[in-house]
Amino acid sequence: MFEKFTQNKYTLYAIDLFYHGKTTFNSKIWKSFTKPQLKEIFEAFLKQIQVDHFQVLGYSMGGRLALFMIEQFPDRISKAFLLAPDGLKINFWNWLVTNTRTGKGIYGLTISNPGIIYGMSNTGQKLNIFPPTMNKFLSINLKTKGMRLRVYRVWQLYKNIAIKQNDLKKIIIKNNIQLELVIGHKDPVVSSKIVKDFHELIGENSNLHAIKAGHDLFKPHVLKYLAEHVF
Numbered sequence: 001m002f003e004k005f006t007q008n009k010y011t012l013y014a015i016d017l018f019y020h021g022k023t024t025f026n027s028k029i030w031k032s033f034t035k036p037q038l039k040e041i042f043e044a045f046l047k048q049i050q051v052d053h054f055q056v057l058g059y060s061m062g063g064r065l066a067l068f069m070i071e072q073f074p075d076r077i078s079k080a081f082l083l084a085p086d087g088l089k090i091n092f093w094n095w096l097v098t099n100t101r102t103g104k105g106i107y108g109l110t111i112s113n114p115g116i117i118y119g120m121s122n123t124g125q126k127l128n129i130f131p132p133t134m135n136k137f138l139s140i141n142l143k144t145k146g147m148r149l150r151v152y153r154v155w156q157l158y159k160n161i162a163i164k165q166n167d168l169k170k171i172i173i174k175n176n177i178q179l180e181l182v183i184g185h186k187d188p189v190v191s192s193k194i195v196k197d198f199h200e201l202i203g204e205n206s207n208l209h210a211i212k213a214g215h216d217l218f219k220p221h222v223l224k225y226l227a228e229h230v231f
Contacts, residue, residue: 086189
């Protein structure tokens with residue numbers, strides 16, 4: 001995806017999140033990562049590829065992992081590219097589904113009955129909680145039972161991987177880590193306001209790029225912008 005405009009500047013390592021691509025693990029042992037467990041995995045990977053200092057890029061849920069890397073390896077990271085990053089603020093629905101019996105029960109029903117999700121989405125749009133594009137996002141990302149089950153497993157797996165914004169700020173400024181924040185102006189998943197507020201919190205160590213897009217930041221006009229202004 002990024003090779004065309006980064007190959008002369010970077011060596012890229014693209015890592016699939018668990019439950020994405022072909023990355024697998026024994027989920028009977030780990031239902032939810034602790035920070036030490038996840039750090040151990042990344043330490044082993046960095047040792048294998050023999051890399052001491054690096055930059056990170058994370059999109060959506062991958063943004064949560066990029067923030068985790070900043071927290072755990074701050075003296076080894078010079079720059080981070082955060083594209084529509086999850087993890088800047090606690091997601092109410094994520095918390096509800098992964099930390100409460102009620103939420104788990106509701107989502108368990110939606111795995112086989114997706115109409116429940118659309119009902120909640122329609123109500124949220126009427127109350128101006130969700131953007132008008134939410135149903136379109138749901139139809140793309142939750143259209144099959146397997147996809148709905150994967151979302152639950154991913155949310156459950158990374159529910160403990162979070163860090164407060166003020167703590168992030170201290171780490172970023174102390175280690176002079178530079179951030180490139182990219183968000184679609186009509187993103188139905190990650191609030192553009194949350195990203196903008198985080199940019200203001202970090203200050204001079206971050207650049208904000210609000211692009212005419214939704215959550216899909218891999219369309220041709222977005223990639224063109226990234227090539228010219230971000231990388």
